[in-house]
Amino acid sequence: MKFAYRFSNLLGTVYRHGNLSFSKDGNSVISPVGNRISVFDLKNNKSETLPVSTTKNITSVGLSPDGNLAILVDEDGAALLVSVVTRAVLHHYHFHKPVHSVRFSPDGRKFVVTKENVALMYHAPGRKREFNAFALDKSYYGPYDETTCIDWTDDSKCFVVGSKDMTTWVFGAERWVNLVYYCLGGHKDVIVGCFFEQDSLDLYTVSQDGTLCVWECDTELDGLVPRGPKEQSKAQEKGPQTEGGEEEEEERGAGEEGEPQGEVIRGKADENRQQEGTKIVRYRRRGKHFFNKEGDFNNLTAAAFHKKTHLLVTGFASGIFHLHELPEFSLIHSLSISDQRIASISINSTGDWIGFGCSGLGQLLVWEWQSESYVFKQQGHFNNMATLSYSPDGQYIATGGDDGKVKVWNTNSGLCFVTFSEHTSCITGVAFTSSGFVIVSASLDGTVRAFDLHRYRNFRTFTSPRPAQFSCLALDCSGELVSAGAQDSFEIFLWSMQTGRLLEVLAGHEGPVSCLSFSPVQSVLASASWDRTVKLWDMLDSWQTKETLRLTSDGLAVTYRPDGQELAVATLDGEISFWNPQTAAQTGSIVGRHDLQMGRKETDKITAKQAAKGKSFTSLCYSADGQCILAGGQSKFVCIYNVSEQILMKKFEISCNLSLDAMEEYLDRRKMTEFGSLALLDEGVGDGDTVALSLPGVKKGDMSSRHFKPEIRVSSLSFSPTGRSWAATSTEGLLVYSLDGALVFDPFDLDLDVTPSSVRRQLRQAEWAAAIVLAFRLNENALTKEVLETVPHDQISVVCGSLPDVYVEKLLRFVASTLESSGHLQFYLTWAQRLLTLHGQKLKSRSGAILPIIQSLQKSIQRHFEDLSKLCDWNIYTIRYAAALSKQRGLKRTADDSLSEEGEGSEGSDMESEASVEETNMLT
Incomplete structure (x- = not known):
């Protein structure tokens, strides 16, 4: 169970592509991030990424009215039915074509999916006891081009579909005599949004060129006449019909664009049914409005309408959004929230909060329009994440990206609370000082900067005498020495944190310096270089080289074990070698090239097996107890090795998103032609439309390419100081894996007499120590918590003194984890104090195993101290x-x-x- 790490959260990415959705209560927003979805709790300021993933990037999300079910559809049309309550996948389905939008009916009985030029209506899952959760009810044809948007009436009797052919189609969800379909024209561009008025068939349609049409219906919702059995039998006698309409030619009838305002728009089918004496549903255009455009290319890209407050929100390609009150079209206010196009807009149930998603910058914003203030404002790294570092207490993670920004994330909430943008080029290294209140970052712009987390400012800037591109960074255990390695001058620079002065320039390497690491117990700096050496520099003895370790290949990563007695080095030939820094002798090695399992890129002309021969690990990290090492590289796998046994313990697949490159080991045969892969074929459209082949040596993707498909890779790894979780920066974002103890039942020394009833019997007899021992043998957290909180406060010292040694560590670990979320602070602090006082000497002898527990306890106490100190002040x-x-x-x-x-x-x-x-x- 030591390696039972599970996916916990995804940080660093808040929105990628698709539509935003608010929960039923309006306090949470659901955002698609790649092939996963994240739920952002706006009230409690927390985020959670569901442990479900689709095959490719999610394009549309449909949320049921009660908020319990969600339908996720990816780029290829593969759908997942997910329970939002249990976070489990309930059903798989494939629509076989890309889906543009999914929308549940307000009563939750049906949902409509639009793909190509068809609208498909399904029975909602769970309403009928069927084997297939997605039961097709009707197919509606009408538009000539792809459908774009859907909206339902409040009573779920009708729905409207917008199309790229500039028409809007109203369909009956049931068989109505006076409404089967109705087509509306009047626009000159793609329909972006179509919305019903509250409790009415009146319509609003918005097109991409910034035009709003107001449509008035002469029939109320109560005026829809259901079709009886006689009409249905007559319709069946007529022979085959188009589903969702009458004859195909009649269905294509529509009004013309140039009709004057107020004139009735009718199709041919309307005239035929009029002769039968049935009053059909008719629409007339009551108004036409135009949005103020700043330029010819400022297209309207997203729209949302709140029926109760009559609020229309429209977003544009320039990042501007408008708020209008309908039907008067009164402008409430207009604001610019980004310099990129607004991809998605959503309004919560009360109409107070508006969610905006900008896919270009990965922004997610929630705006309260009445107070004109931000409720939520988050943005991930624009380009790839490059490096990360845990704070000493494990509460924060600092990340650096290729966009030159340093962001600090809260591991409990999963949100970024500060961004430093002083760097002008890629970040290559970040590190916390031992105090945890200072972050140091190195960049290719030739500077190393120190940031203060108290005042959120850049208070130190370290530079070299000659401009140099810094490729790595390291801080000593005291936080006084700052070192950075240059990749162009092959030198290592040392600065003083207190004075900011350059102390020494260490020269000796004959190739770019790839990684630096300070010893946690001595003033010794280890530097790995492409010259196939690792040098150990003595900081106390005139900055001289203490030892030089000869490697078999170029050194890529170096790290010390937490006790400083071992050194691990990753080399270009795919090996991880272990060294004793005292004797400079190699103690072991692991050949990990075969564990990387690189995938084959679409433009590769060699197989994945041949390409893997040139791959290697680029990031290493020891676990908190020093028994295992975490390794990752240009692959979708992260490996955990046992150092003493030198064997692979477990592999984690950090992503299964096929929208990324180099994910599959073999190319799909459907993409192979007689001339080779489709990705390598030149379509021959023109001289400028050639195949975009990646440049030689480019690892992070050619950003000048018009069609950029990012490649999966792990750039940095780090264990948390508590050892309960580890994080990896990848192409998808910052992935956090943790030990989920609540879902793991791991009994210890179990026999037939150990039952919950026997535990409670011991409690009734006031046998506190025996009850605690029995509860830990069952290892159920709820029962253990019940037993501990039943023990009287004055009996804690007696119970701690009579506990067997094997249960002391278990109890201390439980107290450390429970203290983080419990409100009984004094009670659990007393338990921790008595355990450490009475068993301190025994625990000290096992300092390596007990260190993560102590750090977890310190993290919990520190968090409560910060909260209470603010309250007391x-x-x-x-x-x-x-x-x-x-x-x-x-x-x-x-x-x-x-x-x-x-x-x-x-x-x-x-x-x-x-x-x-x-x-x-x-x-x-």
Whole structure:
């Protein structure tokens, strides 16, 4: 169970592509991030990425009205039915074509999917006990081009579909006599949004050229006449019909664009049914409005409408959005929130919050339009993430990206709370100091910068005498020495954190310096280079080279074990070698090239097996206890090796997204032609439309290419100081894997007598230590918590002293994890204090195994200390004021008593009443 790490959260990516959705209560927003979805809780300021993933990037999300089910559809039309409550996949389905939008009916009984020029209506899953969760009800044909958007009436009787052929089609969800279909024209560009008015068949349609048409219907929702059995039998006698309409030619009838305002738009089918004496549904255009455009290319890209408040929100390609009140088309306000196009807009159920998604920059914004303020504002790294570092208490993760930004993420909430953008080029290394309040970053722009997490500013900038591109960074255990390696001058620069002065330039390498690592117990710096050496520099002895370790290939990564007694080096030939830094002797090696399992890129002309011979690990990290090492590289796999046994313990597949390149080992035969792969074929359209082949040596993708398909890779790895989780920066973002203890049942020394009833029997008999031992043997967290909280506070010392040694570590680990979320602070702190006091010497002998538990306990205490200290600082003045008032009241009463003894009680009572009135006024 030591390696039972599971996917926990995805940080660094808040929105990629697709439509945003608000939860039923309106307090959470659901955002597609690649082939996963993230739920952002706006009330509690937390994020969670569901542990489900599609085959490719998600393009559309449909959320049921009760918020329990979600339909996720990817680029190819493969769909997943997901339970939002249990976070489990319930059903798989394939639409076989790309799907543009999915929309549930308001009553939750049906949902409509639009693909190509067809609208497909399905029975909602769970309503009928069927083997197939997606049961097709009807297919609706009508538009000539692809369909774009859907909206339902409030009673789920009809729905409207917009199309790229500039028409809007109203369909009946059931068999109505007076409404089978109705086509509306009037636009000159693609329909972006179509919306029904509340409890009405009146329509609003918005097109890409910034035009709004207001349509008025002459029939109410109650005026729809259901088709009886006679009409249905007559329709069946007529022979084969187009589903969702009458005859095909009649269905194609539509109104013309140039009709004057107010004129009725009718199709041929309307005239035929009019002769039968049935009053059919008719529409007339009541108004046509135009949005103010700043340029010819400022297209309207997204729209949303809130029926209760009559609020229309429209987003444009320039990043501007408008708020209008309909049907008067009154502009409430207009604002620019980005310099990229707005890809998706959603409004919550109350109409207070508006969610915006910008796919170009990966932004997710939630705007409260009444107060004109941001409720939520997050943005990931624009390009790939390059490096990461955990804070000493494990609460924060700092990441650096190719966009030159340094972001700090909270591991509990999963959100970024500060971004530093002082660097002007790629970040190559970030590190926390031992205090945890300073972040140091190195960049290819030739600077190393130190940032203060108290004041959020760049307070130090370290530079070299000659401009150099820094490729790696390391801090010593005290945080006083800052070192950075250059990839062009082959030198290592050392600065003082206190003064900011350059202390020394270490020369000796004959190739670019690829990685630096300080020893955690000595003032020794290890540097790996492409010259096939690792040099150990003594910081106390005139910066001299202490040892030189000869490697078999170019050194790519180097790291010390947490106790400083071992050194691990990753080389270009795919090996991980282990060295004793004291004797400079190699103690072992692991051949990991075959564990990488590189995939074959679309433009590769050699097989994945041949390409894997040139791959290697580029990032290493020891676990908190030093027994295992984590390794990752240009692959979708992250490997955990046992150092002493030198064997592979487990492999983690960090992504299964086929939208990324180099994911599959073999090319798809359907993409192979007699001339080779389709990706390598020149279509011959023109001289400028040639095949975009990647440049030689480019690892992170050619950003100048018009069609960029990113390649999967792991650029950096790090274990948390507590050892309960590890994080990896990859092409998809910052992935966090953790030990989920709540879902793992791991009994210890179990027999037939160990049951929950026997545990509670011991509690009733006041046998506290025996009950704790039995609870830990069952290893159920809920039961263990119940037993601990039943123990009286004055019995904690006695129980801790009588516990067997094997359960002391288990109890301390449980207290550390429970303290993080429990409100019984003094109770659990007393448990921790007594355990450490009574068993300190025994625990000290096992410091390597106990260190992650102590760090987890320190993290919990530190978090509570920060929260309570802020609360106490806020309330201290109120407490002082209350104390001063009580003291003043006591003095008044003393004076009144003395006056009453002299016979002036009435006057004293008047004074007391005046004082009480004065105090009341002061409090008011």
